[in-house]
Amino acid sequence: YHFTDGPYVEYKGTLENAEKALKEINEQLTLILAEK
Secondary structure, three states, X not given: OOOOOHHHHHHHXXXXXXXXXXXXXXXXXXXXXXXX
């Protein structure tokens, strides 16, 4: 079994997607707060 197999890769991909989503949310919040 290697870490490059199945579940670990999916988990890693999920983490990367979560980080991207958080960045996007932060950017949106920054824009919203800047408008006030």
